[in-house]
Amino acid sequence: MAHMDPVAFDEACALIADEKRHLYIAGGRITHTLAEYLFMHLQVIRPNLTHVQSTSNTWPHYLLNAEAGDVFVIFDVRRYENNTLKMAELARERGAKIVLFTDQWRSPVHRMADVCLTSQIIVPSAWDSATTTMLLLESMIAAIQTLNWDQTKDRMQELEGIFDKTKLFRKFT
Numbered sequence: 001m002a003h004m005d006p007v008a009f010d011e012a013c014a015l016i017a018d019e020k021r022h023l024y025i026a027g028g029r030i031t032h033t034l035a036e037y038l039f040m041h042l043q044v045i046r047p048n049l050t051h052v053q054s055t056s057n058t059w060p061h062y063l064l065n066a067e068a069g070d071v072f073v074i075f076d077v078r079r080y081e082n083n084t085l086k087m088a089e090l091a092r093e094r095g096a097k098i099v100l101f102t103d104q105w106r107s108p109v110h111r112m113a114d115v116c117l118t119s120q121i122i123v124p125s126a127w128d129s130a131t132t133t134m135l136l137l138e139s140m141i142a143a144i145q146t147l148n149w150d151q152t153k154d155r156m157q158e159l160e161g162i163f164d165k166t167k168l169f170r171k172f173t
Contacts, residue, residue: 003104003120004136012099012115013140015071017147019046022070024062024091026052028084031075034101034133038073041141044159045152052087059087068095076100076107077121078128085109101133 016023023042027035032054039051052062052072066072072091076084088098088109100113103121110116119132145152163169 003118005117008115008117009136009140009143012117013143013147015097015099015115016042016073016140017046017144018071019048019148019151020069021048021097022065022067023049023073024052024066024070024096025049025073026054026059026062026084026087027075028054028077028081029079031077031101031130034075034130034137035073037134038137038141042144044155045141045145045148046155054083059083060090063087063090063094066091066094066096070094070096071099072096073099074101074107074109074113075133076109077103077133078105080107080109088112101136103128 015021023046025035025039025042027033036051039049042049050062052059072088074084074088085108089112092098092112098109098113099115099117100107100109101117101119102110104118106116106118117136119136121128121130121132123129
């Protein structure tokens with residue numbers, strides 16, 4: 001986290017928090033789990049967002065509604081995916097802003113990103129780690145929640161009311 005640019009962090013949070021912009025969140029083969037995690041939290045914080053499925057034959061459909069000023073949050077780490085790059089290029093052509101989550105070597109998407117957030121992913125293992133990226137996401141979710149607190153609080157209360165009506169979760173008294 002010491003390598004994180006605080007200006008880039010604040011810029012990304014402001015773009016993601018802006019409810020006037022439609023927000024698209026996309027990940028790849030491995031990073032789709034990070035995208036889903038962010039999407040699940042942001043559904044509570046703000047309206048007007050879409051989780052772009054990472055299936056290569058469906059993501060073009062999401063571009064149909066993309067407009068200038070919308071924001072694409074894209075996760076792309078080592079073994080950068082060609083589909084992710086193409087989606088970013090087409091979103092950019094439509095005038096969308098791009099917030100990129102990537103690794104220290106930076107995805108090719110970084111050349112068109114408005115904000116590029118890099119995380120160190122190397123660990124003493126055969127696998128790269130998402131720990132730093134997850135810490136970054138947790139920090140961002142907290143910051144975005146704070147930026148939109150009045151709306152977030154109302155949405156949280158409304159969601160809890162829906163949960164109560166559906167009895168989806170057990171209540172312990």
